[in-house]
Amino acid sequence: MKNLLLLVICGICIACDTKEPEVQSPNVILILADDLGYGEVGYQGQKKIKTPNIDALSETGMIFTHHYSGAPVCAPARSVLLTGLHMGHSYIRGNDAMKERGDVWDYAKASVDPNLEGQRNLPADTETMSKMLQKAGYKTGIVGKWGLGGPLTEGIPNNLGFDYFYGYNCQRQAHNLYPTHLWENKEKVLLNNELVVPATKLDPGADPNDPASYAKYEQNDYAPDLMHDKAMNFIQENKDEPFFLYYASPLPHVPLQIPGPDREGYIAELGAEEPYRGNNGYFPNQYPNATYAAMITKLDQQIGEIRAKVKELGLEENTMIIVTSDNGPTYVGGVDYDYFESSAPFTNGYGRTKGFVYEGGIRVPMLVSWPGKIEKSTSDHISVFYDIFPTLAELVGIPIPEELDGKSFLPELMGKEQEKHEYLYWEFPETGGQQAVRMGNWKAVRQNIVKENNLEIELYDLSKDILEQNNIASENPDLIKKFEEIMAKEHETPEVETFRMAALGD
Incomplete structure (x- = not known):
């Protein structure tokens, strides 16, 4: 009897030792560039703008050549991304400023009155990708630009599935990359910058070829740098548990602003330029092409630093990184889309890029990296923002809500048979x-x-x-x-x- 009992115990122990360990839910870092064109990254043919880190990341995963935003402008694209609902079903379908609140377009007034900040808000009971990941045990954070509900509405990130938020609540306030404030969760954080209202021109009589004439447009606290520090901290602080970081960078959305040292290399390389005098609510800039290129390279550098942090923490093989853009490139603010061939191979310019549903306005770059899980490849699978919610749901083992418009492309990432859309809308x-x-x-x-x-x-x-x-x-x-x-x-x-x-x- 004793020998039989010993055999049973040993059998249990052997079974315990040989059982396959459970796979840990991978961390997910979703990097959403702002107005980054299909043709503005090196791996898709860009020649003038350097994106070595994005290009290197593309070598570690899958490039999607037929990926689409959910909408041709900021707020609705972000709504589609988070809710998994296309624009025919989405609550948010445009950049609605909710002007019934007062002088919402008065930048100076909104800088001091939170009631005037923000766009039309998602209702707090909206099901979002971030809420789904919270239910799956993830720590969730958004760093960057929100645009789905003012700070005094129910539509703040903390009500829609995010444990942590730092950045711009309001897209209009993001028309200055040296703002007077940002938001951390529900608190307004004052920065060491003077108020300079977008559309502020050069001083009368100022020499447009003198760097000193532009001093007021470059101040102390550069918002993309501050937000990047918070993103890096979020990764560090949550390294021991599954996390989801939605990094909604404001780059390279105009205004053309970047710390001087970051663009010196491009000034030397691109040479003398005709200064941009400012229009449509954006600041003047002495070196518009060099500045725009440097803003994209700054984003690229930050993506490289995120990847390096993930490697440093030993998380690379347990972290999926997605890089995409909210819509096509802009046609205002001093950006020379023809010079950079920003939407190549699609048609450039007003009516065909940002704000419009032609390919240049909604087809966007996307790559997905997960070393050891996703093989280096290029996919022609036709996908869209509203597919990302169901993809992540399947990834973490949460049933895909029936009401979603998207289809998971996880099978495509894993090299398995992929269900295709009949159509996108x-x-x-x-x-x-x-x-x-x-x-x-x-x-x-x-x-x-x-x-x-x-x-x-x-x-x-x-x-x-x-x-x-x-x-x-x-x-x-x-x-x-x-x-x-x-x-x-x-x-x-x-x-x-x-x-x-x-x-x-x-």
Whole structure:
């Protein structure tokens, strides 16, 4: 009897020793650049701007060549990212300043009155990717730009699934990278900067070729540096438990501002430039091209430092890093999109980049790195922001909510059979009112829905016409009918009146 008992105990012990250990939930670092164009990174062909760290990271994982933002501008893109709902179902569908609160566009007033800060807020009971990760046992943090609810509304990050927040609450306040304040959780943090209102011109009689004329636009506390320090601290402080860091950098969104030493190399390399005098609410700059290039290289440097920190802490093989952009490149503020070929290989310029649903406005760079798990590769899988929520849910073992519009692309990352979208859908009530659908290589676009009550559909074959210049709608009436049905099906009347489009029946 004793021998039998000993054998049973030994058998239990052997079983314990040979059991496969449970895989720890990986850390996730989601880096969202601001207005970074498809063609503005080295691994996608950029020649003038140096992005060595992003390029090196692309060598460790999967590059997505057909990845899309959820919207062509900041706030709705971020809403789609966090909620997993496309723009036909999203609560936030535009950059709504909630002007009923008062002088929300008065930068100076908003700098001292928190009631005037921020954009239309997500309701606090909104299901978000960050809430899902909290339920999975993750410590969650956002560092950077929020844009989904003012500091005195229910739509602050701490109510929507984030344990920690540091950065800009308001997109309008981010129109100065040397602001008077940032926010840490629910507290306003004053910085060592004087108030300089965006659109402040050079002093009368100032020499535009004299660096001293621009001194007021470069002060003491550079917000991207402060936020980067907080991101690094978040990683350090949470190294012993699963964490999710949403790093929503304000770079390279204009204004053109960066500490002088960071752009010296580009000034020497690019040579003399015509100074940018400032317009559309942005500051003048003596070296616009050198500054813009340096802002992207600054972002790249920060991504390199994050990767180095992860390696230093021994977390590299247990950390997934995602790098993407909230929408296409800008056409204002002194950015020379033609010089940099910012949206290559797509069409550049107003009407085709940021703010519009053509490829240059919504197709964005994306790479996903997870050493030891994701092999170096390039994927032509067609994906979109609203896929990231279900991907992370599957990653951490949380059932994917049925109401989400996205599909997990975790199988694609793991080299397994991937379910494809029948189509992707966008709508955007601003810049005239727009809708778009991508179905395979077909791309359907509606423009001026609000401005002109237009419901005609343009049709492009992206396999032959990546510039979207040859409208072949008249040649494909059956396809147009199909796209009309999709656009009608996917559009739900917005809860917020500001986002409604009467021509769609709202």
